[in-house]
Amino acid sequence: xxxxxxxxxxxxxxxxxxxxxxxxxxxxxxxxxxxxxxxxxxxxxxxxxxxxxxxxxxxxxxxxxxxxxxxxxxxxxxxxxxxxxxxxxxxxxxxxxxxxxxxxxxxxxxxxxxxxxxxxxxxxxxxxxxxxxxxxxxxxxxxxxxxxxxxxxxxxxxxxxxxxxxxxxxxxxxxxxxxxxxxxxxxxxxxxxxxxxxxxxxxxxxxxxxxxxxxxxxxxxxxxxxxxxxxxxxxxxxxxxxxxxxxxxxxxxxxxxxxxxxxxxxxxxxxxxxxxxxxxxxxxxxxxxxxxxxxxxxxxxxxxxxxxxxxxxxxxxxxxxxxxxxxxxxxxxxxxxxxxxxxxxxxxxxxxxxxxxxxxxxx
Ligand SMILES: Cc1ncc(COP(=O)(O)O)c(C=O)c1O
Numbered sequence: 001x002x003x004x005x006x007x008x009x010x011x012x013x014x015x016x017x018x019x020x021x022x023x024x025x026x027x028x029x030x031x032x033x034x035x036x037x038x039x040x041x042x043x044x045x046x047x048x049x050x051x052x053x054x055x056x057x058x059x060x061x062x063x064x065x066x067x068x069x070x071x072x073x074x075x076x077x078x079x080x081x082x083x084x085x086x087x088x089x090x091x092x093x094x095x096x097x098x099x100x101x102x103x104x105x106x107x108x109x110x111x112x113x114x115x116x117x118x119x120x121x122x123x124x125x126x127x128x129x130x131x132x133x134x135x136x137x138x139x140x141x142x143x144x145x146x147x148x149x150x151x152x153x154x155x156x157x158x159x160x161x162x163x164x165x166x167x168x169x170x171x172x173x174x175x176x177x178x179x180x181x182x183x184x185x186x187x188x189x190x191x192x193x194x195x196x197x198x199x200x201x202x203x204x205x206x207x208x209x210x211x212x213x214x215x216x217x218x219x220x221x222x223x224x225x226x227x228x229x230x231x232x233x234x235x236x237x238x239x240x241x242x243x244x245x246x247x248x249x250x251x252x253x254x255x256x257x258x259x260x261x262x263x264x265x266x267x268x269x270x271x272x273x274x275x276x277x278x279x280x281x282x283x284x285x286x287x288x289x290x291x292x293x294x295x296x297x298x299x300x301x302x303x304x305x306x307x308x309x310x311x312x313x314x315x316x317x318x319x320x321x322x323x324x325x326x327x328x329x330x331x332x333x334x335x336x337x338x339x340x341x342x343x344x345x346x347x348x349x350x351x352x353x354x355x356x357x358x359x360x361x362x363x
Contacts, residue, residue, distance in 0.1 A: 065185025
């Protein structure tokens with residue numbers, strides 16, 4: 001399959017430079033060459049988060065980030081506010097429940113955003129909240145929640161703001177320190193343009209204060225151990241060298257393009273996708289005011305089945321798009337446009353969608 005025909009919301013296509021980087025030979029992960037390399041990489045990743053805080057990179061996936069965020073900052077019985085705007089918000093809440101936290105869910109209808117007012121009102125109802133679990137970009141609905149507005153609200157209350165940035169970081173604007181975000185977790189397989197396999201966590205000073213008090217047992221996901229190792233350019237366990245090489249190549253690409261240009265490209269492609277899917281006859285699933293620039297979710301025209309669109313896109317055009325997740329599995333298609341994505345391949349995807357939808361509608 002042509003890599004650029006993978007138009008699901010992660011894993012995403014890999015740039016040639018990332019593919020090449022993964023062919024590098026192994027080096028000793030406790031040697032000086034590795035330490036210099038890893039220090040440089042952490043600095044590049046830190047800059048993407050716009051934080052003076054720490055960056056931790058561990059083998060894992062986005063879900064590991066949920067667990068790490070919880071066990072390093074909270075204790076059994078603490079109250080957390082889980083802001084749920086879709087399937088990933090549900091899962092983040094479930095992780096908190098499994099760990100025995102008191103989880104207050106704030107449910108927003110899927111397709112809508114969790115605004116600052118929603119979060120403020122919930123914090124007023126639950127002043128005992130120790131942490132807010134918030135999904136910046138809800139991959140299941142194509143909604144980019146307004147993190148920039150929510151950050152100051154949570155900071156004013158005093159709770160920690162633990163953010164799932166899995167399908168946002170390196171694709172959507174992020175000012176971690178400027179917005180008052182305490183922790184952001186993401187996975188390498190999304191806008192980072194890397195294969196699945198790394199969890200990337202940025203943590204500010206309030207995380208480390210909470211870490212001292214947090215009483216959950218932790219070993220592999222102990223961010224304090226990872227932080228101490230990182231200060232020396234080390235990792236707590238054997239470093240996933242190949243994936244780190246990939247991430248370095250991806251960070252070099254982001255640096256060469258410039259973060260603002262990366263965000264502008266995502267915005268342009270998000271706009272283009274939304275405009276074209278509507279012209280083809282789809283309805284945006286997300287509230288247009290909060291539609292994501294990394295993934296578009298859309299409801300097909302009357303009489304056109306999601307299952308058929310996805311199958312025909314693959315069979316007739318070799319392009320893989322996604323259906324929905326959970327309760328909206330059969331209601332929406334999703335087109336991923338994060339990371340290594342440019343106009344030509346999105347134009348190709350949309351032309352194919354037009355052809356497939358027309359032929360299905362004509363039946
Ligand atoms: C917003 C969001 N959070 C968390 C996850 C879970 O990440 P993983 O499957 O890498 O564990 C995903 C995966 O798609 C996601 O999109």
